[in-house]
Amino acid sequence: MNGNHGTDHLDAEPVDGDTRYGPDDRIAISLTVNGEKVEAAVSPRLLLSDFLRGDLGLTGTHVGCEHGVCGACTVHLDGMPARSCLTMAVQVDGMEVRTVEGLAEPDGTLHPVQRAFRECHGLQCGFCTPGFLMAVTHLVENEELAETDDGLRAQLAGNLCRCTGYMGIVAATRRAAAEIASKG
Amino acid sequence: MKPPCYEYVAPDTLAGALRVRAECEDSVVLAGGQSLVPTLNFRLANPDTVIDLRRVAELATVDTRDGMIRVGAMTRQRTLERNEAAFARNPLIRETMEYIAHPVIRSRGTIGGSVAHADPASELPCLLVLLDGELTARSSRGERTIPAADFFEFVFTTALEPEELLVEVAFPVLEPGEGWAFREFARRHGDFAVAGAGATLLLDDAGRIARARLAACGVATTPVRLRAAEEALRGAEPGTEAFRAAGELARDAVTTVDDTAASADYRRHLLSGLVNDVLTRAAARARGPR
Ligand SMILES: Cc1cc2nc3c(=O)[nH]c(=O)nc-3n(C[C@H](O)[C@H](O)[C@H](O)COP(=O)(O)OP(=O)(O)OC[C@H]3O[C@@H](n4cnc5c(N)ncnc54)[C@H](O)[C@@H]3O)c2cc1C
Numbered sequence: 001m002n003g004n005h006g007t008d009h010l011d012a013e014p015v016d017g018d019t020r021y022g023p024d025d026r027i028a029i030s031l032t033v034n035g036e037k038v039e040a041a042v043s044p045r046l047l048l049s050d051f052l053r054g055d056l057g058l059t060g061t062h063v064g065c066e067h068g069v070c071g072a073c074t075v076h077l078d079g080m081p082a083r084s085c086l087t088m089a090v091q092v093d094g095m096e097v098r099t100v101e102g103l104a105e106p107d108g109t110l111h112p113v114q115r116a117f118r119e120c121h122g123l124q125c126g127f128c129t130p131g132f133l134m135a136v137t138h139l140v141e142n143e144e145l146a147e148t149d150d151g152l153r154a155q156l157a158g159n160l161c162r163c164t165g166y167m168g169i170v171a172a173t174r175r176a177a178a179e180i181a182s183k184g
Numbered sequence: 185m186k187p188p189c190y191e192y193v194a195p196d197t198l199a200g201a202l203r204v205r206a207e208c209e210d211s212v213v214l215a216g217g218q219s220l221v222p223t224l225n226f227r228l229a230n231p232d233t234v235i236d237l238r239r240v241a242e243l244a245t246v247d248t249r250d251g252m253i254r255v256g257a258m259t260r261q262r263t264l265e266r267n268e269a270a271f272a273r274n275p276l277i278r279e280t281m282e283y284i285a286h287p288v289i290r291s292r293g294t295i296g297g298s299v300a301h302a303d304p305a306s307e308l309p310c311l312l313v314l315l316d317g318e319l320t321a322r323s324s325r326g327e328r329t330i331p332a333a334d335f336f337e338f339v340f341t342t343a344l345e346p347e348e349l350l351v352e353v354a355f356p357v358l359e360p361g362e363g364w365a366f367r368e369f370a371r372r373h374g375d376f377a378v379a380g381a382g383a384t385l386l387l388d389d390a391g392r393i394a395r396a397r398l399a400a401c402g403v404a405t406t407p408v409r410l411r412a413a414e415e416a417l418r419g420a421e422p423g424t425e426a427f428r429a430a431g432e433l434a435r436d437a438v439t440t441v442d443d444t445a446a447s448a449d450y451r452r453h454l455l456s457g458l459v460n461d462v463l464t465r466a467a468a469r470a471r472g473p474r
Contacts, residue, residue: 087221
């Protein structure tokens with residue numbers, strides 16, 4: 001954790017409702033990332049995507065368009081998918097963050113969604129893949145999949161892929177959902 | 185792309201937020217950040233102060249009493265969309281919200297943020313203009329209620345004063361038996377609409393149209409009520425002929441400009457089709473008085 005945004009600011013205090021923080025001030029935040037407790041001190045203008053990548057070294061979260069369109073930076077915040085490029089690090093104080101690094105088991109066993117993406121050729125260059133994995137994981141764990149492929153493509157429309165043409169991604173989503181359902 | 189430098193405050197109460205809002209000449213509100221963060225990154229906004237409302241719990245409420253669905257400004261879009269009490273009283277809210285971006289954006293984006301941002305292609309402002317909704321603004325000097333018809337002034341411009349915060353958005357419920365529909369056209373699923381239209385339709389004892397309401401987004405600098413088409417529908421027999429005529433009246437009532445997404449002619453043509461379509465759907469859902 002050798003961040004350039006000041007995990008070394010040991011004197012930083014948690015946010016105070018009456019204080020105005022300048023861009024060089026640091027605010028202490030406390031959150032859970034992939035099940036582990038994280039304490040850090042962040043500038044109020046630091047994006048969550050940059051915090052994850054730069055401060056925590058979790059470079060699996062990719063930064064594509066940086067304005068919310070491409071979905072490569074998708075993570076889960078308290079169980080809901082969100083764009084980390086449109087979220088400030090201070091905003092996730094107290095929250096549970098799940099990133100692509102949190103999908104596989106600690107022993108390296110892939111998450112069913114990751115396995116399905118590999119088996120169904122749901123990726124090629126891999127740039128969009130972390131965002132897709134997070135979006136699809138939320139979908140198969142929490143939502144009802146559309147019966148038609150058109151409907152499923154609409155459910156996946158928040159993420160862009162420029163390689164696969166989405167065929168493999170649609171197939172991987174169905175396979176992962178079937179595997180998760182069969183395990184009850 | 186990184187956000188510019190600004191002063192950041194995260195008040196824990198509404199009173200605290202209003203105090204900061206009154207003290208700062210140039211503040212913006214960080215609600216869901218789904219429009220603000222891109223505008224900061226692109227330097228379309230370069231404010232002195234960012235007021236983060238995430239800790240103001242009193243603004244994240246949904247209350248469905250007394251003929252109004254009153255939604256606190258910080259309520260997440262996904263929360264209102266999934267609220268069953270709101271759906272039972274006004275199913276048009278859910279149908280309309282499904283067109284806003286993608287679920288992942290709606291799980292962070294707030295009701296107040298969408299309304300205060302006032303993108304003319306946005307769905308919620310259009311819905312409020314359609315339903316004659318009300319917006320409540322508060323400053324440290326007091327509170328006022330603004331009808332939706334007076335709230336949206338221009339592209340990204342509302343009647344809110346710099347020291348005011350939008351605190352509540354009120355959606356009227358539908359009448360018993362009232363039909364409803366919202367549709368829009370966008371090039372890709374989840375994009376901002378090239379054009380969109382909403383309708384409600386109330387029938388009288390004889391099955392004729394007692395009241396039609398129509399509004400559109402994406403076709404002007406604000407959401408618009410399509411009054412000429414509404415008036416032509418009053419007393420008419422619901423059906424293809426009346427609905428097609430309403431679409432033509434709507435098309436002729438708006439003046440829009442060519443832009444990168446579509447020509448003005450195409451947009452107006454699209455609008456006439458959308459109006460016909462939402463009226464047809466609303467009629468199929470309308471029931472006579474009980
Ligand atoms: C890829 C993408 C696609 C999108 N597509 C659509 C779409 O199809 N339709 C659509 O409607 N929207 C769309 N949006 C925008 C989205 O709905 C935003 O969530 C919404 O417009 C802003 O809500 P927010 O809570 O994120 O507000 P923020 O981004 O935090 O704030 C937006 C603006 O509103 C002001 N503001 C916020 N709350 C208040 C308040 N309580 N009082 C006073 N001012 C306030 C802020 O100062 C700021 O200027 C899209 C966004 C993205 C990233």
